[in-house]
Amino acid sequence: MAYNVLIVDDSATMRALIRKVLVISGFDIGEYFEGANGQEALGILEHEWVDVILSDIHMPGMDGEALVQNLKKHEMWRNIPVVLITTESRPEVINPFLNLGVQDYIQKPFRPETIRKKLTGILGEAITPDASETESCDF
Amino acid sequence: MLAKLKAVTFEVLETMYYLFPETLEEGEVVPSKGPYLRSWVAIAGPQSIRIGLLVPQSLARKMAANFLGTGEEEIYQPEMEDILKETTNMMAGAFLSKMEASTAFKLQTPEAQWLTAEEKKKKTPPNRLRFEVDDELMELFVEKG
Numbered sequence: 001m002a003y004n005v006l007i008v009d010d011s012a013t014m015r016a017l018i019r020k021v022l023v024i025s026g027f028d029i030g031e032y033f034e035g036a037n038g039q040e041a042l043g044i045l046e047h048e049w050v051d052v053i054l055s056d057i058h059m060p061g062m063d064g065e066a067l068v069q070n071l072k073k074h075e076m077w078r079n080i081p082v083v084l085i086t087t088e089s090r091p092e093v094i095n096p097f098l099n100l101g102v103q104d105y106i107q108k109p110f111r112p113e114t115i116r117k118k119l120t121g122i123l124g125e126a127i128t129p130d131a132s133e134t135e136s137c138d139f
Numbered sequence: 140m141l142a143k144l145k146a147v148t149f150e151v152l153e154t155m156y157y158l159f160p161e162t163l164e165e166g167e168v169v170p171s172k173g174p175y176l177r178s179w180v181a182i183a184g185p186q187s188i189r190i191g192l193l194v195p196q197s198l199a200r201k202m203a204a205n206f207l208g209t210g211e212e213e214i215y216q217p218e219m220e221d222i223l224k225e226t227t228n229m230m231a232g233a234f235l236s237k238m239e240a241s242t243a244f245k246l247q248t249p250e251a252q253w254l255t256a257e258e259k260k261k262k263t264p265p266n267r268l269r270f271e272v273d274d275e276l277m278e279l280f281v282e283k284g
Contacts, residue, residue, distance in 0.1 A: 011221055011224070011225050013203070013206070013207065013218060013221040013222055013225060014221075014225055016207060017206060017207065020207070020208060058246060058248070060248065086232070087228050087229050087231065087232025087233065087246065088232050088235070088236070088246070089232070089233075089236040090235060090236055090239070090240065090242065092241065092242040093242060107232070107233075107236075108155075108225075108228075108229045108232065109150065109151050109154035109155045109229055109233075111154065
């Protein structure tokens with residue numbers, strides 16, 4: 001089963017990297033959508049269905065916290081899994097997001113297998129057979 | 140503080156770019172030529188500081204190419220700026236985690252600017268560490284915010 005992914009990060013370069021890492025992680029990706037902040041992400045959700053959202057925290061305009069709060073208020077979007085991809089790992093920063101219902105977080109810098117493990121835990125069986133070939137890649 | 144910053148810098152460079160820096164001793168010189176790219180992240184809080192990196196354009200291009208897995212000929216200044224800003228952002232985030240800093244310390248948006256060799260000389264901060272990275276010069280600096 002292919003999954004639609006929404007990547008939310010103000011850095012176009014980081015969005016491109018996450019997308020690439022998802023490919024080499026072996027996930028069966030249907031469509032990619034990208035937003036530079038929470039507002040853009042909500043705009044995409046108005047028109048597209050996504051299975052998982054990978055979001056940064058610090059973004060100009062609507063940040064990650066406001067994005068999650070908006071998602072949780074919306075009947076259609078509140079159950080979409082959200083994984084933070086962030087430079088932050090301080091519990092005081094991360095815990096409020098977990099309390100809001102964010103599934104998990106990945107700290108930058110990260111490795112492809114970290115993303116694969118986290119998404120497998122959330123989405124279930126989505127790994128293609130050759131994914132093991134990328135086990136030792138670093139990002 | 141500089142030791143912890145050095146540790147997180149090495150971790151970010153190794154994990155994201157496959158680059159393995161070596162610390163330069165006082166007086167050691169690595170030839171480099173401008174333009175230079177300088178990027179920094181302010182950490183606002185009880186003691187505000189700015190953490191940053193300065194690299195020649197040639198190294199910035201190499202980092203961007205490694206990061207994106209593309210050829211260096213496909214890399215232009217906006218990609219280099221984006222990559223160095225993302226690098227300093229990751230360093231600052233990892234640094235705050237390592238220091239177990241309270242939430243009173245907040246990461247600000249990373250910034251970047253291009254410098255000529257002349258401007259680089261004028262902007263050399265006293266608190267800095269110098270590295271050799273893939274035969275290129277890299278400077279890590281900390282300034283009061």
